[in-house]
Amino acid sequence: MEYHDGERLSHLGDVPEMGAYRYGDRTAFRTSYGQEITYEGLEERSKKVANALIAEGVEPGDRVGLFVPNTLQFPPAYFGAVKAGGVAVPINLRMDPDSMVYVVDNAEVDVMIASDKVPGGSAEDIAAEADVSTVMLPGGSDDAPDGVDVVDYDGVVEEASAELDRPEREFDDVAVQPYTSGTTGDPKGVLLTHENLLTTIESYSSGGLPIDPDDSILLILPLFHIYGLNALMGSFLYVGGSMVMQGVPNPTLMLNAIEDNELTAFAGVPAMYNMMFREYEKNPDDYDVSSLDYAICAAAPLAEDTVEKIETEWNVSVAEGWGMTETGPAGCVEPPRGVQKEAGCVGAPVPNLEIKLVHPENRDEVRVAPEDLEPAGMAKGTLDFDDEDSVTGEIAVRGPQIFEGYFKLPRKNDAVFDDEGWFYTEDIARVDSDGYLWMVDRADDMIIAGGENIYPAEVENGLYEHPDVAEAAVVAAPHEIKGEAPVAFVVLEEGVEEGVDITEEGLREFSLEHTARYAHPRRIFFVDELPRSATQKVQRYKLEDKAEDRVDGALESSEEL
The missing domain is CATH 3.40.50.980 (Rossmann fold)
Structure with a gap:
């Protein structure tokens, strides 16, 4: 990434200085109320x-x-x-x-x-x-x-x-420390250096995303999350684009912002797209989204029917991608103006990032090597795409975008990094014959509700604060707007009677006092016991099947507290 004098940009704080030199009095940020910053x-x-x-x-x-x-x-x-x-x-x-x-x-x-x-x-x-x-x-x-x-x-x-x-x-000094939740529910500090962040910006702005100086985007994704912070804000500042700031994901406000500002790009999570399109379908003539050239879906897969509707009725290409706070969030992206796949495809690796797929239970067994994902590698025909297991594995990444480690968590760092600098993500994906990745599973049973990462342990720990709860297990269930949302299966203490001593509504209200609002269980099912494996681990996949049956389709917005 070169500065205006040809020197390599090595300090994240120089991004605004570079922008001032290159783009001067061009608008960098504005609001729907007429305020702006050049x-x-x-x-x-x-x-x-x-x-x-x-x-x-x-x-x-x-x-x-x-x-x-x-x-x-x-x-x-x-x-x-x-x-x-x-x-x-x-x-x-x-x-x-x-x-x-x-x-x-x-x-x-x-x-x-x-x-x-x-x-x-x-x-x-x-x-x-x-x-x-x-x-x-x-x-x-x-x-x-x-x-x-x-x-x-x-x-x-x-x-x-x-x-x-x-x-x-220094280039390798820590510049930003965002937090992400761990499997135990405790947030983890992610140490991102100037190099990590600047290289990620370069990866997205030089091919990962089709941004140019004439582009403008609604910055609705929270800036306390790495995607909005670095992939969007950082990349748009680097290329000289314009951003409209909006803090509340209201569908009417988002649609109006696109029309009023003639935005060329939109990036959101599935819940935002679902809300916007439902509002749009009520009165299509009330909204003009013809200025949009492309749309990006982050955090979770977008339903295939939603993608088809947006691409057909809005005439907009929708791209999906994958990345993590730990990767700055460099990862994969499906080019909006390139090869288009069905929903669920997260695209190819961004420039300057190595990716390989390893056996989920034996990281020494490499199923898809980095060179296999390069165009020349795909042409060699060394991968058997008819055998999905052989091209499916845990994603491991290496490159200058990858974080230094978790703050004050040396054991965790030892568990996720190897001696060659590979970071093992615990996310499972498969690769297709075009070198595009498809997500198969997510790490640690994580639930993604409207773009927010929810770990079951966080919600379970909140439920355990109630004296009548003996056991709790939280899994994802389909949600009409958010894509998915948490539901809980609860075993009550002996002698506690459902409907007399405790109710579903009362326990849900209790959970709000002990967990974030976006993470509260939308439904609670009282059961006699939780299904467990021979090693006494809760079999979450069985609970997910039960949850899908019990909600009879999808959770509704009316079930939010």
Whole structure:
């Protein structure tokens, strides 16, 4: 990735400077309310944020928490934190407060930049519980908790200089530390370096995605998730595109934003597409989406009938892809203007990333080598595509996009990396004769509901807080909007009577107090026992079959709490 003077870009914080040089007063971000930031304005504001952070004591390597939604505050806060030499820690605003406290505390956040536009959560209270001394909040606060210094963010940024003597950071220094949930339910800090993030941007902008300077996109995917943060925002900034910021995935607002701004691209999760198309079908004449050239589906597969409807009625190519927080999120993408496959295909590896498929239970057995996925390799005919098992395996990836490891989790790092630098994802895929990958299974029984990753253990642990619950197992069931959503099978303590001592509705309400709202079980089924294998492991596949039978088709939106 070259800078304007021909030197290789080696600092994530230089992305706005490069944009200011290349694209000047072109609009980088705007809202539906007429507010905007130009490329030059983003660079100036980011440097002022950096100076304000340095004045608050931020030193190279310090963690800066970002408690900010998809507003114009986010981009300069993010790049300002990195320009100051800090490590940006985007906080998932959909987490329950306890999980937010865990993330902020685990990340060792020194200073938190917060927004006054976050419903249902107080950055000051979270900071107090996590021992963060300073919160930078627009307008400040007259009611700060003891031990927390709340600074007027807008005031100190406006007063700060736009001339920055940027602290030096190395290419392999950590720049961003997003969090992802683990199988135990505890979020894990993912250490992404300047190299990881910049190389991923390069992979997407130089062939992974068909972005050019005339493109504009609705930035509706949360910027606290890596796909919106780096694959979209980072890549669009690199090529000089324009982004419309929107924080609430309301179908009418999204459709209006496409029409009003004549957007050329849309990227969302299946739930967003389902909501939008249902709204569109009610009154097709009310919405004009003819400006769209392509659409991208992230996080989970899009139903084949939905893809067909969008491509037919909107005349838009829909591409799917695969990536992880740990890969920055470099992975695979189906080119919207290239070979088109059925729904479920995630495409070919992005440039500069090696992928191989190994035996799920014996990683030493390579089923599909990296060279097999190259065009020349596919032509050799060494793979037997009639034998699906032989071309199916766990995805392992290697390249400059891959993270340094999990924060303060050395054992986990040893388990997912080998001595040759391969990262084993625990995701299972198969390859077809075009070198395109198809997802077969997801790691650790993860549920993806409307783009949010939900691990069963998180929900189960919340249910176990109830004294009447003896056993619990959470699995995915089909959902009409979100694609899938969690349901729970619960064994009650001896002597507890369903309908008398406990009800499904009461236990669902209880679960909301102990897990994130997006992760609560949409249905709870009381059973006498859970199916188990000979080794006493819960046989989740049997429960998934039961769940599909019991919901009789798909969960409905009316079953949300």
